[in-house]
Amino acid sequence: MAPSATSPQTMTAKSEGTAPLPLISLEPLLDPTSPQAHQASHALLSAFRTSGFLYLTNYSSLIPRSDIDKVFHASAHFFARPQPQKDSVALPSPTSNRGYQRPGREKVSLAATAADVARERQQTGDDMKETYEIGSPAARPGNPQPWPDALDEAGVAFRTTMQDFFLKCQELHLVLMRGIAVGMGLDIHFFDPMLDVGDNNLRLLHYPSVPAGGFEGGKRMRAGAHSDYGTLTFLFQDKRGGLQVEKADDGGGGGWMDVEPRPDTIVVNAGDLMARWSNDLIRSTKHRVVEPPHTTSTTTSTTSTTSKAHPPRYSVAYFCNPNYEAWIEALPGTFEEEGGKRYEGINSRDYLFGRLNATVGA
Ligand SMILES: O=C(O)CCC(=O)C(=O)O
Numbered sequence: 001m002a003p004s005a006t007s008p009q010t011m012t013a014k015s016e017g018t019a020p021l022p023l024i025s026l027e028p029l030l031d032p033t034s035p036q037a038h039q040a041s042h043a044l045l046s047a048f049r050t051s052g053f054l055y056l057t058n059y060s061s062l063i064p065r066s067d068i069d070k071v072f073h074a075s076a077h078f079f080a081r082p083q084p085q086k087d088s089v090a091l092p093s094p095t096s097n098r099g100y101q102r103p104g105r106e107k108v109s110l111a112a113t114a115a116d117v118a119r120e121r122q123q124t125g126d127d128m129k130e131t132y133e134i135g136s137p138a139a140r141p142g143n144p145q146p147w148p149d150a151l152d153e154a155g156v157a158f159r160t161t162m163q164d165f166f167l168k169c170q171e172l173h174l175v176l177m178r179g180i181a182v183g184m185g186l187d188i189h190f191f192d193p194m195l196d197v198g199d200n201n202l203r204l205l206h207y208p209s210v211p212a213g214g215f216e217g218g219k220r221m222r223a224g225a226h227s228d229y230g231t232l233t234f235l236f237q238d239k240r241g242g243l244q245v246e247k248a249d250d251g252g253g254g255g256w257m258d259v260e261p262r263p264d265t266i267v268v269n270a271g272d273l274m275a276r277w278s279n280d281l282i283r284s285t286k287h288r289v290v291e292p293p294h295t296t297s298t299t300t301s302t303t304s305t306t307s308k309a310h311p312p313r314y315s316v317a318y319f320c321n322p323n324y325e326a327w328i329e330a331l332p333g334t335f336e337e338e339g340g341k342r343y344e345g346i347n348s349r350d351y352l353f354g355r356l357n358a359t360v361g362a
């Protein structure tokens, strides 16, 4: 008899099902004079207000599929380099936000201080990932990008690919923030002068393969629960899965839901500074990366159960920030009187550097 394989979907980290994220098309937002643009801006803002996460579609005129493929290809090639080559382009300091971070260097976290993050590291272990961080091509004096371009031709091509992609994502940030501005009843160019420097961060992520049982029953994670720091994050993920968002606690106790990889979409989420800027009108939703759904094959001929290792996962995140010099305080229309501002004003750089110092090791 031919072996019959059963393929139950198992997930050690708990999931309350698939997250019902809104789908938002970029197309009408690209032409603000089009009749659909206004409605699209409201739909965009509504998505950030209700779930804080959305799937963006129809973006290929700004970010072609072939560019995304090139970035993933160059990323996989980079992470496959020998460790000394990767270490030769290591992040010089936590706030430089440029260069390679070996597994364990960063632990994304909800905790705000280095001491609290250290305690969390002891309890749940380090993130199971390595990253390469890229800052704006308009390099800040004293904070150069450690490119791998001195290594070989592939290193030179890597630099060009990433710089090109960085600028396209920078443009996407401007377009989406214009949509948010219109949705909030602000001038369409309200945010432009506070975003034009491009103090953003392109992050390549590699989550190495994990042996069966390596997630220790859901205790270990590829990336711990956290919220992002800046305005918006664009997430490009492979087909592996494992990203989860926190479910709003509507009386049912909350929990985590899967953000399934969907072809031809970018996952977009709002970060903490956006929530703060909007006086909490916009949600910065917690998320994490856990053991992906996987298949356990049972073979009747041997009556043995084989639990496979978890394959690697690659993703690319583009973290958007206001210009470092921007002053972030409650936006017009989000409060009625001075006392209605939930947070004190803060300089974008001070806020971001505080978060980086807590979560990235020296
Ligand atoms: O890899 C992912 O899917 C998410 C990564 C992430 O949330 C982060 O790096 O902030």
Ligand SMILES: [Fe+2]
Residues within 6 Å of the ligand: 226, 227, 228, 287
């Ligand atoms: Fe994140």
